[in-house]
Amino acid sequence: MASSKHNKLCSFFYLCLFLTLVAAAEPQTESLLTLKSQLTDNFNSLKDWFINTPEVSDNLVACCSWSGVRCNQNSTSVVSVDLSSKNLAGSLSGKEFLVFTELLELNISDNSFSGEFPAEIFFNMTNLRSLDISRNNFSGRFPDGNGGDSSLKNLIFLDALSNSFSGPLPIHLSQLENLKVLNLAGSYFTGSIPSQYGSFKNLEFLHLGGNLLSGHIPQELGNLTTLTHMEIGYNSYEGVIPWEIGYMSELKYLDIAGANLSGFLPKHFSNLTKLESLFLFRNHLSREIPWELGEITSLVNLDLSDNHISGTIPESFSGLKNLRLLNLMFNEMSGTLPEVIAQLPSLDTLFIWNNYFSGSLPKSLGMNSKLRWVDVSTNSFQGEIPQGICSRGVLFKLILFSNNFTGTLSPSLSNCSTLVRIRLEDNSFSGVIPFSFSEIPDISYIDLSRNKLTGGIPLDISKATKLDYFNISNNPELGGKLPPHIWSAPSLQNFSASSCSISGGLPVFESCKSITVIELSNNNISGMLTPTVSTCGSLKKMDLSHNNLRGAIPSDKVFQSMGKHAYESNANLCGLPLKSCSAYSSRKLVSVLVACLVSILLMVVAALALYYIRQRSQGQWKMVSFAGLPHFTADDVLRSFGSPEPSEAVPASVSKAVLPTGITVIVRKIELHDKKKSVVLNVLTQMGNARHVNLVRLLGFCYNNHLVYVLYDNNLHTGTTLAEKMKTKKKDWQTKKRIITGVAKGLCFLHHECLPAIPHGDVKSSNILFDDDKIEPCLGEFGFKYMLHLNTDQMNDVIRVEKQKDVYNFGQLILEILTNGKLMNAGGLMIQNKPKDGLLREVYTENEVSSSDFKQGEVKRVVEVALLCIRSDQSDRPCMEDALRLLSEAENRFK
Numbered sequence: 001m002a003s004s005k006h007n008k009l010c011s012f013f014y015l016c017l018f019l020t021l022v023a024a025a026e027p028q029t030e031s032l033l034t035l036k037s038q039l040t041d042n043f044n045s046l047k048d049w050f051i052n053t054p055e056v057s058d059n060l061v062a063c064c065s066w067s068g069v070r071c072n073q074n075s076t077s078v079v080s081v082d083l084s085s086k087n088l089a090g091s092l093s094g095k096e097f098l099v100f101t102e103l104l105e106l107n108i109s110d111n112s113f114s115g116e117f118p119a120e121i122f123f124n125m126t127n128l129r130s131l132d133i134s135r136n137n138f139s140g141r142f143p144d145g146n147g148g149d150s151s152l153k154n155l156i157f158l159d160a161l162s163n164s165f166s167g168p169l170p171i172h173l174s175q176l177e178n179l180k181v182l183n184l185a186g187s188y189f190t191g192s193i194p195s196q197y198g199s200f201k202n203l204e205f206l207h208l209g210g211n212l213l214s215g216h217i218p219q220e221l222g223n224l225t226t227l228t229h230m231e232i233g234y235n236s237y238e239g240v241i242p243w244e245i246g247y248m249s250e251l252k253y254l255d256i257a258g259a260n261l262s263g264f265l266p267k268h269f270s271n272l273t274k275l276e277s278l279f280l281f282r283n284h285l286s287r288e289i290p291w292e293l294g295e296i297t298s299l300v301n302l303d304l305s306d307n308h309i310s311g312t313i314p315e316s317f318s319g320l321k322n323l324r325l326l327n328l329m330f331n332e333m334s335g336t337l338p339e340v341i342a343q344l345p346s347l348d349t350l351f352i353w354n355n356y357f358s359g360s361l362p363k364s365l366g367m368n369s370k371l372r373w374v375d376v377s378t379n380s381f382q383g384e385i386p387q388g389i390c391s392r393g394v395l396f397k398l399i400l401f402s403n404n405f406t407g408t409l410s411p412s413l414s415n416c417s418t419l420v421r422i423r424l425e426d427n428s429f430s431g432v433i434p435f436s437f438s439e440i441p442d443i444s445y446i447d448l449s450r451n452k453l454t455g456g457i458p459l460d461i462s463k464a465t466k467l468d469y470f471n472i473s474n475n476p477e478l479g480g481k482l483p484p485h486i487w488s489a490p491s492l493q494n495f496s497a498s499s500c501s502i503s504g505g506l507p508v509f510e511s512c513k514s515i516t517v518i519e520l521s522n523n524n525i526s527g528m529l530t531p532t533v534s535t536c537g538s539l540k541k542m543d544l545s546h547n548n549l550r551g552a553i554p555s556d557k558v559f560q561s562m563g564k565h566a567y568e569s570n571a572n573l574c575g576l577p578l579k580s581c582s583a584y585s586s587r588k589l590v591s592v593l594v595a596c597l598v599s600i601l602l603m604v605v606a607a608l609a610l611y612y613i614r615q616r617s618q619g620q621w622k623m624v625s626f627a628g629l630p631h632f633t634a635d636d637v638l639r640s641f642g643s644p645e646p647s648e649a650v651p652a653s654v655s656k657a658v659l660p661t662g663i664t665v666i667v668r669k670i671e672l673h674d675k676k677k678s679v680v681l682n683v684l685t686q687m688g689n690a691r692h693v694n695l696v697r698l699l700g701f702c703y704n705n706h707l708v709y710v711l712y713d714n715n716l717h718t719g720t721t722l723a724e725k726m727k728t729k730k731k732d733w734q735t736k737k738r739i740i741t742g743v744a745k746g747l748c749f750l751h752h753e754c755l756p757a758i759p760h761g762d763v764k765s766s767n768i769l770f771d772d773d774k775i776e777p778c779l780g781e782f783g784f785k786y787m788l789h790l791n792t793d794q795m796n797d798v799i800r801v802e803k804q805k806d807v808y809n810f811g812q813l814i815l816e817i818l819t820n821g822k823l824m825n826a827g828g829l830m831i832q833n834k835p836k837d838g839l840l841r842e843v844y845t846e847n848e849v850s851s852s853d854f855k856q857g858e859v860k861r862v863v864e865v866a867l868l869c870i871r872s873d874q875s876d877r878p879c880m881e882d883a884l885r886l887l888s889e890a891e892n893r894f895k
């Protein structure tokens with residue numbers, strides 16, 4: 001009690017001392033101390049903001065020595081407050097800034113300030129030159145000045161990047177005649193760009209990207225003749241690019257990417273004689289590239305990708321001597337790659353993939369500039385790889401897949417010591433693989449699959465110390481043997497050489513800690529499997545099917561975990577997971593017959609004994625009930641479905657039964673095997689205790705040594721499935737959104753809130769059920785498909801793999817819902833290879849979402865979540881917890 005009183009007295013004393021010091025301080029110091037008291041400073045960044053004694057002089061400002069505070073030469077007035085990157089939080093009232101009439105700079109960027117930004121700052125700081133509030137979480141409307149008139153007449157720099165402002169863009173800022181930098185990007189501003197933004201007198205930098213702006217881009221922006229940098233993309237405008245932008249004579253950087261623009265490129269852009277970077281990708285621009293674009297000789301970066309541009313590359317591009325980046329991918333262009341592109345002296349990045357280009361690549365490509373990255377994949381190019389493509393010695397990515405290239409691979413590729421990634425798959429290359437891996441030390445990814453290569457795999461592949469992906473599959477005449485030390489390549493994770501006519505034996509598995517995938521199906525590999533594979537601790541997938549392997553599969557768990565498909569069609573291979581090995585002795589036929597007769601006799605005796613045991617054990621039924629099921633004995637339940645009535649709405653293994661109280665339940669029959677009995681019963685118990693609004697209720701189960709009858713709630717099974725629900729809700733985006741989120745919540749509960757996790761195992765539309773009068777989805781059939789194949793010693797591995805399958809199937813389910821069933825069971829590879837814009841257009845059409853519809857952004861983000869879930873590499877997929885979070889962010893962002 002005495003200690004408590006002492007603490008209270010101490011607290012009171014320090015409070016009085018603080019108030020005394022604040023009261024004694026001059027106004028500027030007092031205001032900063034007040035500001036500090038309002039903020040959350042968990043890292044004590046403002047620890048030196050205090051005063052020990054009141055200042056003797058009224059003229060000197062005590063706070064001039066504090067961190068982030070700078071005063072004038074005689075320390076009589078604060079001229080700069082810089083609180084950037086100090087991990088501060090809280091809201092600002094604004095009143096604490098009214099006394100800083102001489103302030104020139106205010107920087108509170110990169111913190112966690114929230115709430116509305118105080119309008120008072122715009123009222124009294126007439127000398128302010130620089131205001132930086134970027135990278136915070138300010139919300140609400142941006143202050144619109146004092147009755148339309150701001151006192152910040154001297155402001156030169158205003159940066160509000162990455163906040164949560166909403167409402168229209170502030171018009172009054174256009175009255176700030178001295179403003180040179182205006183950055184309002186990365187918030188939630190709506191409406192059109194004000195036409196008044198074309199009246200800035202001295203503006204040099206304008207960034208409005210990444211908002212929710214709409215409407216037409218005002219032609220008045222062409223009046224900004226002092227502007228050198230303009231970013232207004234990543235919004236959803238209407239109409240075309242105003243040709244008046246061609247009047248912005250000082251412009252060096254123009255970015256209107258991802259902005260929903262249509263029409264074509266204005267010829268007037270040729271007047272932008274100082275333009276260095278032009279980014280117009282991810283729009284709906286069409287027609288040909290105007291010849292006049294080649295007159296902008298200052299261009300360094302040109303990105304027109306992901307549009308609907310057609311026609312050929314203009315010969316006028318010969319004038320772009322400074323061009324380093326040329327990106328025309330994902331368009332509808334055709335013709336050849338003109339020789340003038342190969343002559344550009346500064347070109348280092350060439351992206352023209354996913355078009356309709358044809359002909360041969362220019363023979364001089366790579367000889368006149370330091371080409372670093374070339375991607376011409378998915379076109380109709382033919383001929384050979386230009387001999388000098390790597391002659392300048394800096395090429396690090398060569399991507400030519402899915403064309404009609406022929407000829408041999410030039411030995412000069414081995415001289416490209418900088419190469420990191422080579423993708424030449426799906427062409428008609430022939431001859432031997434010329435790589436000397438010791439000469440390309442940085443190579444990490446090679447795909448030469450689906451060609452006509454010969455001569456085997458280079459023997460020195462194990463010297464490729466950074467190689468993690470190597471695919472040579474579907475080269476039917478490759479031949480040769482597997483290099484002896486292939487598995488010891490230190491970084492190799494994926495090795496694929498299926499359908500390559502490879503012969504010989506499997507190399508010894510040693511020093512193979514990094515390998516995760518081995519695919520060698522459809523070859524002529526012979527010999528026996530050796531148990532040294534146990535050293536491959538990361539191996540997750542191995543396919544040795546359709547070879548000539550013989551002998552027994554070692555009992556090593558790595559071999560055993562691969563599944564039957566990994567070893568199929570090896571006629572002389574046996575052992576789990578294939579058929580058991582039978583060793584036939586060379587005894588005489590009589591001995592064999594005697595043994596057979598004895599065996600038959602033993603089998604009859606064993607069968608009779610088993611029948612007797614089963615008959616005795618059949619009556620030993622036990623009952624397990626969960627919440628929601630009245631207390632019944634096993635006999636009560638069994639009598640209710642002694643002759644269960646088949647149900648048309650459920651699978652053959654499922655039926656209906658009426659319990660003694662009149663409750664109708666769904667009954668599922670499971671056959672038990674001794675080795676799996678405890679696993680199945682444990683999982684069923686866990687499933688019954690897993691209760692969630694988005695899961696079908698498991699009411700209980702009764703079992704004996706051979707059978708389990710599982711009882712389910714019947715209400716949902718008499719309702720509708722997802723496919724039926726969608727027939728009536730094709731145009732209802734809110735319903736679709738609720739269904740997708742509900743399914744995600746159910747899966748998230750199973751994966752992350754159940755310990756151990758319960759994979760669903762069979763996520764598909766027919767297993768999503770509803771009450772007739774509700775749209776809240778419930779997941780049925782969860783847990784069963786994976787449970788029936790589960791063994792105790794591999795539970796963790798199975799759960800991990802099945803959770804990944806759930807995520808993948810959830811992604812497919814999203815696409816099925818969004819396309820009203822048109823993309824039902826669509827393969828992930830097919831979707832990933834489909835142009836994203838085409839997929840989005842299909843989804844928008846199916847859901848009647850127009851370009852001006854506020855829902856478009858939300859729909860797009862849901863599609864992006866689906867695409868993440870169906871990525872081919874499991875490590876790139878989100879977990880269900882992250883998928884649900886991304887869906888929630890998509891919904892909240894567009895509210």
